[in-house]
Amino acid sequence: MKKSVLTRYRALAYITGVLLVLLTLGMIGKYALDMDGAADFTKVVSIAHGWLYVVYLVFAFDLGSKARWPVGKQLWVLIAGTIPTAAFFVERKVSRELEPHFTEDGPAVAKA
Numbered sequence: 001m002k003k004s005v006l007t008r009y010r011a012l013a014y015i016t017g018v019l020l021v022l023l024t025l026g027m028i029g030k031y032a033l034d035m036d037g038a039a040d041f042t043k044v045v046s047i048a049h050g051w052l053y054v055v056y057l058v059f060a061f062d063l064g065s066k067a068r069w070p071v072g073k074q075l076w077v078l079i080a081g082t083i084p085t086a087a088f089f090v091e092r093k094v095s096r097e098l099e100p101h102f103t104e105d106g107p108a109v110a111k112a
């Protein structure tokens with residue numbers, strides 16, 4: 001497997017995690033603190049998170065299928081994008097587990 005599979009998963013995990021934390025803060029501002037402008041902020045962030053979460057699902061599923069994870073582990077990684085801050089912890093654990101198993105993206109170079 002190529003390392004780019006892990007890299008794109010990691011990028012989307014961070015993006016999805018940050019957007020979900022921002023969405024949570026926006027919801028707190030909107031409902032608990034009754035802040036002006038929080039509704040517009042929440043709307044924009046929720047749309048961005050929703051679309052990027054779909055891309056995260058595709059990348060996470062691709063990574064899990066190539067890593068041949070069991071269904072339970074695959075589901076946990078897929079659901080991590082819906083729990084605030086979980087994506088950061090799951091991404092770190094997955095990266096540490098899989099980094100030694102990936103080959104480099106560049107062409108193979110024969111050594112003399």
